[in-house]
Amino acid sequence: MVPKADRLKDIEFSKIRLLNQKVEELQAEGREMCTFTIGQPDFPTPQYIKDACTKALNDGFTGYGSYTGSLNFRQAVVDKYKRENGLEFSPDQVIASNGAAQAAYLVLTTFINAGDEIILPNPMYNIYDNIGKICGANIKHYSLKEENEFQIDIEELRSLVTDKTKMIVICSPNNPIGGILTKETLEGVADVVKDKNLLICSDEIYERLTFDGETAPSPALIPSLRNKTIIINGFSKAFSMTGWRIGYVIAPLCYMEPLTLHSGFQISGIATYNAEAAAAALNDDAKYHTVDAMRAEFEKRRNYFVSEINKTAHFSCLKPKGAFYIFMNIKKTGMTSNEFVDWLVENYGVAVVNGAVFGSEGEGFVRISYASSMEQIKKGCELLHEADKALTEMGR
Ligand SMILES: Cc1ncc(COP(=O)(O)O)c(C=O)c1O
CATH class of the missing domain: 3.90.1150.10 (Aspartate Aminotransferase, domain 1)
Known part of the structure; x- marks a missing residue:
C-alpha cells in the first residue's frame, strides 16, 4: 500500500x-x-433561493463557468459588501469557492510556505490549524479568554508576531464562542502589524448572524488593514445553505494573481447553477x-x-x-x-x-x-x- x-x-x-x-x-x-x-x-434554505437554482438549471446554467465564479456572482458579492459592510471592492477581487472551508484552503495554501509562522485564535473551529499543518506552517496561537470578554489580548498578540509571521487569522463572530471582535480590538491588531509585511485572514462566515443590534466589523474597515486583509465568507450559515457548498474569497488586487492561478487547479469554478442561486440570495432585498x-x-x-x-x-x-x-x-x-x-x-x-x-x-x-x-x-x-x-x- x-x-x-x-x-x-x-x-x-x-x-x-x-x-x-x-x-x-x-x-x-x-x-x-x-x-x-x-x-x-x-x-x-429559503424558497426564493431554491427557485433561483431551479430557474438557473432550466435556463441552461449547466456548462463550465469561469474559474473564479460568474461575473453575476462576483458582482452580487461586491454589492453586498458595499451595501451591508461599507466596503467597496471590484468583482476582480472575488473568487467563488465550494464553501468557506475551501476558501480557507485556497488562501493558506496560496501564501504559506513550510516554516512560515501563522497565528491563529485559541479557541477556534479547527480547519485553520489543520490547513496550517498541511502547509507545514509554524503555528502559534493567541488566546481568547472569557475574563477578557473573548477579545484579543493585544499585548499577547504583539509578543507572538515576528518578522517570520506571514498570516494572522481572525474570526468574528467566532466559532465556538460566538464572540464579536470590537473595533477597538481590531485597531489594536492594526497597531501590532503596522510595520509588518503580513496578511490578515478574516473569516466572516457568521457576520450576518449578530444580535442586540450589533455588527461584526471587518478588519478591512480599518484603513491600515485594508490592503492586508483577505476576507473569507460563505452562504452556509446566514442562508442555511450548508449542503450547497458555496463560499468566496475577497482579496486586495495585488494578491489576486496567485489566488486566481491557484484556484484554477484547486477549485476550477463552482457549479454554475449554484452561483446563480447564490447571486439571487444576495440580490433580492425584499426576500432577504x-x-x-x-x-x-x-x-x-x-x-x-x-x-x-x-x-x-x-x-x-x-x-x-x-x-x-x-x-x-x-x-x-x-x-x-x-x-x-x-x-x-x-x-x-x-x-x-x-x-x-x-x-x-x-x-x-x-x-x-x-x-x-x-x-x-x-x-x-x-x-x-x-x-x-x-x-x-x-x-x-
Ligand atoms: C468559522 C468557520 N469557518 C468556516 C466554516 C466552513 O463553512 P463552509 O460550510 O462554508 O465550508 C465553518 C463551518 O462551521 C466555520 O464555523
Missing part, C-alpha cells in the same frame, strides 16, 4: 463529526437525545428578510438558553453576540470538558461539544449550538437543570 503524503501526517478527523457519530449510534439504540453539537442552521427572520429566531433562542444556563449553580456563560453558539463554562463541575461531555451524554442524553477540541483555551468549556428547535432547547435546558441538581447532590 502506498503511504499517505507526509503533509497529512498530523491531520485528524473532525472530533465534532466523531461525536455526532456517537450520538447517532445512541439514537440507533433507541435513546432519545437532545443534540446541540452541529454547526448547521435547522431551517430549510427571510434571512433576518432566521436571525431573529436565533436571537430568541440564545436569550432563552443563556438565561437558563445562568440560573444554574455549576454552569455559566457570557451572552454571545453572534453566530449560534454558546460557550458554556463548566469549571465548577470539577470535571474536564471531555469527562463532562461523556457524563452529560450518557446520563442525560444531552450532546454538546468538548470545548478543548477548539484549542487549549477551550478546556473548562463546552460549545452548545442552538441551531435547534425551541422545543429541543426547552427540553435540553430542563435536562441541564437536572444535571445541575445532581452535581449539587454529588457534593460538587
Whole structure:
C-alpha cells in the first residue's frame, strides 16, 4: 500500500463529526437525545433561493463557468459588501469557492510556505490549524479568554508576531464562542502589524448572524488593514445553505494573481447553477428578510438558553453576540470538558461539544449550538437543570 503524503501526517478527523457519530449510534439504540453539537442552521434554505437554482438549471446554467465564479456572482458579492459592510471592492477581487472551508484552503495554501509562522485564535473551529499543518506552517496561537470578554489580548498578540509571521487569522463572530471582535480590538491588531509585511485572514462566515443590534466589523474597515486583509465568507450559515457548498474569497488586487492561478487547479469554478442561486440570495432585498427572520429566531433562542444556563449553580456563560453558539463554562463541575461531555451524554442524553477540541483555551468549556428547535432547547435546558441538581447532590 502506498503511504499517505507526509503533509497529512498530523491531520485528524473532525472530533465534532466523531461525536455526532456517537450520538447517532445512541439514537440507533433507541435513546432519545437532545443534540446541540452541529454547526448547521435547522431551517430549510429559503424558497426564493431554491427557485433561483431551479430557474438557473432550466435556463441552461449547466456548462463550465469561469474559474473564479460568474461575473453575476462576483458582482452580487461586491454589492453586498458595499451595501451591508461599507466596503467597496471590484468583482476582480472575488473568487467563488465550494464553501468557506475551501476558501480557507485556497488562501493558506496560496501564501504559506513550510516554516512560515501563522497565528491563529485559541479557541477556534479547527480547519485553520489543520490547513496550517498541511502547509507545514509554524503555528502559534493567541488566546481568547472569557475574563477578557473573548477579545484579543493585544499585548499577547504583539509578543507572538515576528518578522517570520506571514498570516494572522481572525474570526468574528467566532466559532465556538460566538464572540464579536470590537473595533477597538481590531485597531489594536492594526497597531501590532503596522510595520509588518503580513496578511490578515478574516473569516466572516457568521457576520450576518449578530444580535442586540450589533455588527461584526471587518478588519478591512480599518484603513491600515485594508490592503492586508483577505476576507473569507460563505452562504452556509446566514442562508442555511450548508449542503450547497458555496463560499468566496475577497482579496486586495495585488494578491489576486496567485489566488486566481491557484484556484484554477484547486477549485476550477463552482457549479454554475449554484452561483446563480447564490447571486439571487444576495440580490433580492425584499426576500432577504427571510434571512433576518432566521436571525431573529436565533436571537430568541440564545436569550432563552443563556438565561437558563445562568440560573444554574455549576454552569455559566457570557451572552454571545453572534453566530449560534454558546460557550458554556463548566469549571465548577470539577470535571474536564471531555469527562463532562461523556457524563452529560450518557446520563442525560444531552450532546454538546468538548470545548478543548477548539484549542487549549477551550478546556473548562463546552460549545452548545442552538441551531435547534425551541422545543429541543426547552427540553435540553430542563435536562441541564437536572444535571445541575445532581452535581449539587454529588457534593460538587
Ligand atoms: C468559522 C468557520 N469557518 C468556516 C466554516 C466552513 O463553512 P463552509 O460550510 O462554508 O465550508 C465553518 C463551518 O462551521 C466555520 O464555523
